[in-house]
Amino acid sequence: MDKVDIGIIIGDSTNMDKLADNSIDLVVTSPPYPMIKMWDDLFHSVGAYTYDEMHNYLAKTWKECFRVLKKGGLMCINIGDATRSINDRFKLYPNHSRIIEICEQIGFETLPYIIWQKPTNKPTAFMGSGFLPPNAYVTLDCEYILIFRKDGLRKFEPKHEGRYNSVFTKEERDVWFSQIWQVKGETQDEEGYDKRTAAFPTEIPRRLIRMFSIEGDTVLDPFLGTGTTALAAKEVNRNCVGYEINPELLPVIKRKIGISQHSLGKGVDVNLKVELSQP
Numbered sequence: 568m569d570k571v572d573i574g575i576i577i578g579d580s581t582n583m584d585k586l587a588d589n590s591i592d593l594v595v596t597s598p599p600y601p602m603i604k605m606w607d608d609l610f611h612s613v614g615a616y617t618y619d620e621m622h623n624y625l626a627k628t629w630k631e632c633f634r635v636l637k638k639g640g641l642m643c644i645n646i647g648d649a650t651r652s653i654n655d656r657f658k659l660y661p662n663h664s665r666i667i668e669i670c671e672q673i674g675f676e677t678l679p680y681i682i683w684q685k686p687t688n689k690p691t692a693f694m695g696s697g698f699l700p701p702n703a704y705v706t707l708d709c710e711y712i713l714i715f716r717k718d719g720l721r722k723f724e725p726k727h728e729g730r731y732n733s734v735f736t737k738e739e740r741d742v743w744f745s746q747i748w749q750v751k752g753e754t755q756d757e758e759g760y761d762k763r764t765a766a767f768p769t770e771i772p773r774r775l776i777r778m779f780s781i782e783g784d785t786v787l788d789p790f791l792g793t794g795t796t797a798l799a800a801k802e803v804n805r806n807c808v809g810y811e812i813n814p815e816l817l818p819v820i821k822r823k824i825g826i827s828q829h830s831l832g833k834g835v836d837v838n839l840k841v842e843l844s845q846p
């Protein structure tokens with residue numbers, strides 16, 4: 568492929584009316600996590616205060632993803648569980664299982680998921696005091712990569728060129744298709760946007776895109792954040808479209824995918840289209 572198309576839509580993915588039905592090959596994303604403090608303000612701004620309300624808000628986007636995915640298209644969602652004490656009562660919020668239930672109600676098939684064990688930089692951190700049993704609890708140091716499919720297997724002509732060009736190696740397959748992944752975080756960007764938006768390392772979307780799409784496909788990230796999925800898609804010759812509700816992130820996304828205002832049109836390897844969606 569000479570150039571890939573990258574579309575950035577600054578708008579709300581609960582209504583992706585700029586995308587046609589059955590137009591997307593793969594969704595790769597990480598939403599704001601319900602009941603994790605850093606996302607409280609965002610959920611409150613859309614009137615979602617409880618665990619149920621937060622998941623109802625995300626469900627609108629999952630429904631839209633189902634509409635825009637082609638038959639046989641996959642959706643990969645990176646999500647972590649949360650814990651919180653309310654009125655002195657401790658509670659686990661299993662975000663991953665709630666999303667599976669919701670996506671099945673929407674009509675997705677659930678495939679086996681990946682457990683992403685994040686190497687911690689504080690190996691001794693644990694939630695308790697000292698070494699005395701029994702009041703400590705296990706650290707939440709894993710996240711999930713849930714994998715869903717729309718309407719059965721994707722069909723190809725025999726010897727489909729794009730499919731054969733997108734082959735992975737045996738070594739890649741052995742690591743990627745096992746259930747536990749150990750992928751390190753990346754150095755944060757200088758301005759700290761990666762940290763503030765809980766960006767995932769590029770290796771996560773890069774693997775998922777190579778596992779579940781072929782060259783020339785179009786990947787959607789409905790919660791684009793700093794644009795990591797778009798960067799990964801570009802690196803492996805897939806087109807990408809992303810929705811991001813926070814307009815402040817537009818320059819950050821452009822920087823991440825290697826496009827600054829003055830480099831546009833001067834031999835860059837992407838066709839970039841930016842749209843500002845009015846509420």
Ligand SMILES: C[S@@+](CC[C@H](N)C(=O)[O-])C[C@H]1O[C@@H](n2cnc3c(N)ncnc32)[C@H](O)[C@@H]1O
Pocket residue numbers: 578579580581596597598599600609761764765766767789790791792793794795796810811812813816
């Ligand atoms: C966990 S972050 C995504 C981080 C991203 N994977 C990255 O690597 O940078 C979730 C993002 O979703 C955005 N967001 C939340 N609700 C949205 C909505 N309804 N439509 C579009 N973006 C939304 C937030 O502003 C935030 O940037």
